[in-house]
Amino acid sequence: MHEATQMEIKALKQAAASHAASLVAAGMAVGLGHGSTAVAVVPALAERYRRGELAGTVFVPAAHFMAEALRRHGLPVGSLDDWPVLDLGIDGADEIDGNLDCVKGGGGALLYEKIVAQAARRFVLVADAGKLSPRLGTRHAVPVEVTPVALAPTTGFLNEIGGNPALRLRPDGDPMRTERGNAILDCAFGPLADPAALAAVLDARAGIAGHGLFIGLASLAIVAGPDGVRELARPAG
Known part of the structure; x- marks a missing residue:
């Protein structure tokens, strides 16, 4: 194929x-x-x-x-x-x-x-x-939208839970911003055994405005x- x-x-x-x-x-x-x-x-x-x-x-x-x-x-x-x-x-x-x-x-x-x-x-x-x-996470990173003031601690948190976060950049090298002015961390968790459990963890973290697990x-x-x-x-x- x-x-x-x-x-x-x-x-x-x-x-x-x-x-x-x-x-x-x-x-x-x-x-x-x-x-x-x-x-x-x-x-x-x-x-x-x-x-x-x-x-x-x-x-x-x-x-x-x-x-x-x-x-x-x-x-x-x-x-x-x-x-x-x-x-x-x-x-x-x-x-x-x-x-x-x-x-x-x-x-x-x-x-x-x-x-x-x-x-x-x-x-x-x-x-x-x-x-x-x-399995989700096999082919695509999980985007996590973060309030700017929380970017450093949230990056550390996502590293701790195995997300290997990477700040999404624009072509000119500056951080990409959403329509709300937030940053996006693309997280390479790898294949997810329990996407719903990860979604709950991300939902509970202050500073995370949203994430890409639907x-x-x-x-x-x-x-x-x-x-x-x-x-x-x-x-x-």
Whole structure:
């Protein structure tokens, strides 16, 4: 089996995105994350909107980048202030396991993405098959968003629990900052035996504003691979 090219991956993302767009119905409040596959959903939504299939639908973005993409395509943009409960949330992921738990945050919008995901009655992941993983942490570091004043002690804490944190930098070498001005530490924990337990440890630490472990949120994953587009449901129990 050959390694997928960037062009093939882009085509797979588009196939998954088009399928995800079909889940949106008229009158829904729909949350959209920042992932590249979530951004790929926007043109398909815009086409349905132009055909009159999504009357009354409003889209709540998790990042300014997504808000701009929605506006460029003429789609109505809302906020959680007006729609605190969303009918549907759609987002990509960096790594997805068999329980549909996932690692997110490669684009740096992990805190807002999780807020939007938790506000959704139904949260759906869209991805190419290369994002599937037998165990989270196998293929992707866990991003941890940290309040600047807590950066030094949190770096020490993450080292102590085996995270091997690395400060995420911009291309010019300065620390990358989120929309809230926070720093991101990418933590190479390695394959995680218990992602939920690690998420609880990170949630309990003051100074950590958010992390990229999305546990128990997704009910469905739309995954595109060489054999077509599949819907993967969260296992029962």
